[in-house]
Amino acid sequence: MTPRRVAVTGIGLVTPLGTTAPATFAALLEGRSGVRLHAPPDAPGALAVPAGVCDGFDAAATLGRVKAATLDRYSQLGVVAGLEAWRDAGLAEAPQEDREDWGVAWGTGVGGVLTYERSYRDLYIAGRERLAPLTVVQAMNNACAGYLAIALGLGGACSTYSVACASSAIAIGDAFRRIRAGTSPVVLAGGSEAPLAYGVIRAWLALQILAPGDAQSAPLACKPFQRERAGLVLAEGGAALVLEDWSRAQARGARIYAELAGVGESCDHANLVRPSVAGQARAIRAALADARLTPAELDYVNAHATGTRDGDTVEIAALRSALGARAAAVAVSATKSALGHPLGAAGALEAALTALALHHDAIPPTLGEATQLDPECAGVAHVAGRALRGARPRAALSNSFAFGGSNAVLALRTRA
Amino acid sequence: MLDTAPAFRFVEERLGIDVRTADAATELESLGVDSLSLLELVFEIEEQFGVRLDERTAPPRNCGELAALIERLAAARA
Numbered sequence: 001m002t003p004r005r006v007a008v009t010g011i012g013l014v015t016p017l018g019t020t021a022p023a024t025f026a027a028l029l030e031g032r033s034g035v036r037l038h039a040p041p042d043a044p045g046a047l048a049v050p051a052g053v054c055d056g057f058d059a060a061a062t063l064g065r066v067k068a069a070t071l072d073r074y075s076q077l078g079v080v081a082g083l084e085a086w087r088d089a090g091l092a093e094a095p096q097e098d099r100e101d102w103g104v105a106w107g108t109g110v111g112g113v114l115t116y117e118r119s120y121r122d123l124y125i126a127g128r129e130r131l132a133p134l135t136v137v138q139a140m141n142n143a144c145a146g147y148l149a150i151a152l153g154l155g156g157a158c159s160t161y162s163v164a165c166a167s168s169a170i171a172i173g174d175a176f177r178r179i180r181a182g183t184s185p186v187v188l189a190g191g192s193e194a195p196l197a198y199g200v201i202r203a204w205l206a207l208q209i210l211a212p213g214d215a216q217s218a219p220l221a222c223k224p225f226q227r228e229r230a231g232l233v234l235a236e237g238g239a240a241l242v243l244e245d246w247s248r249a250q251a252r253g254a255r256i257y258a259e260l261a262g263v264g265e266s267c268d269h270a271n272l273v274r275p276s277v278a279g280q281a282r283a284i285r286a287a288l289a290d291a292r293l294t295p296a297e298l299d300y301v302n303a304h305a306t307g308t309r310d311g312d313t314v315e316i317a318a319l320r321s322a323l324g325a326r327a328a329a330v331a332v333s334a335t336k337s338a339l340g341h342p343l344g345a346a347g348a349l350e351a352a353l354t355a356l357a358l359h360h361d362a363i364p365p366t367l368g369e370a371t372q373l374d375p376e377c378a379g380v381a382h383v384a385g386r387a388l389r390g391a392r393p394r395a396a397l398s399n400s401f402a403f404g405g406s407n408a409v410l411a412l413r414t415r416a
Numbered sequence: 417m418l419d420t421a422p423a424f425r426f427v428e429e430r431l432g433i434d435v436r437t438a439d440a441a442t443e444l445e446s447l448g449v450d451s452l453s454l455l456e457l458v459f460e461i462e463e464q465f466g467v468r469l470d471e472r473t474a475p476p477r478n479c480g481e482l483a484a485l486i487e488r489l490a491a492a493r494a
Binding site for chain 2: 064065066067069070130132133134137
């Protein structure tokens with residue numbers, strides 16, 4: 001029996017480049033950056049770093065002030081993205097009795113860290129002994145998924161994964177397997193992150209891998225694959241995909257962005273932060289095998305590429321190892337150059353952008369000049385500086401490689 | 417008695433309705449206030465006045481009861 005296929009039928013995005021998926025994708029193709037200098041409010045000392053901030057986001061406008069006030073910002077970003085994906089998929093009118101085995105699969109790295117930080121400030125600095133009654137339910141890592149299931153009446157499994165920067169890629173993998181196994185015909189999968197708290201920024205600074213920048217240089221502070229790359233840029237955002245059994249999607253005449261064709265996972269089992277060529281290559285090979293794709297059919301890779309010295313070269317080496325001679329012809333871009341790195345939301349955000357790239361036949365660029373590319377990152381067809389249109393990509397990968405050594409690669413195919 | 421205006425303004429911003437002039441019988445639930453958001457709302461009002469409701473107090477169900485609660489908390493602090 002042929003395994004069930006999985007269709008991407010809805011996409012919702014809240015990012016530093018826009019509060020909807022179309023706005024984000026259009027800005028990305030134009031080569032705009034959503035990164036700016038950010039000073040976390042309530043910081044006890046002066047601190048400003050380049051960051052991807054969702055400036056135009058107004059949770060109350062979509063959710064109402066009453067509901068918005070019960071959710072941490074990471075949930076607000078995720079819920080608004082999830083509701084957009086749901087509307088986009090045309091499932092708003094689906095009868096409730098159908099939804100009892102539909103589910104949610106979500107990812108977040110630091111979850112309700114803004115709520116924790118506010119609470120600690122109240123307790124340790126302000127000396128208060130009483131916290132807001134919703135502190136627990138705002139801060140918990142599965143609040144966003146739970147709220148989405150309630151809002152949409154989804155009665156199937158509702159799970160949240162916290163696997164650092166691969167969180168939502170792994171959530172999408174789980175959703176994919178549920179649909180393929182016939183457990184749920186529809187799963188809302190995605191991730192969200194609001195990590196721009198003072199303590200989180202300080203912690204990443206301590207790790208010495210944040211890209212420096214001032215007000216002028218901040219928009220291009222994240223320089224994946226470039227000689228001058230000096231680190232990653234933290235970002236916030238929410239991303240959601242409606243994944244649906246292919247036959248069901250076709251039967252209802254849904255617009256299908258792309259096929260989610262396979263998932264590959266691996267662990268480096270080497271070092272908590274230093275990536276491994278062998279580990280990443282294993283996940284890439286596994287994704288291709290799961291999707292029954294050969295390297296020759298692969299035309300685009302949305303790279304994990306965060307802009308760190310080691311990470312970018314290791315990823316290119318892993319692509320060359322897994323794809324062989326084909327690597328040189330595969331278009332590669334790093335959308336974190338424009339959007340920053342929303343940690344646990346990155347996998348879903350980049351999977352969504354990859355589906356949009358296949359659907360619109362338009363590959364978003366790595367920002368920055370092609371002439372600045374690092375020779376150590378050579379060996380693939382970099383899409384640098386401007387978008388690549390009309391290349392008619394047939395299949396693509398979206399890479400997510402996490403601290404802890406967990407790797408997740410999603411394989412997507414153009415609708416055939 | 418403390419000034420109640422800021423608390424009423426806060427509630428109006430949140431609910432989009434002035435509970436002093438609204439129909440007293442209007443259910444808070446019809447304004448999107450579920451049990452969780454009611455907890456949060458009452459906490460914010462208590463914090464404004466620096467007082468805490470007796471735990472035996474029944475939570476307000478409608479606009480009239482919410483307005484009365486604000487007046488009572490302000491008076492309790494005075």
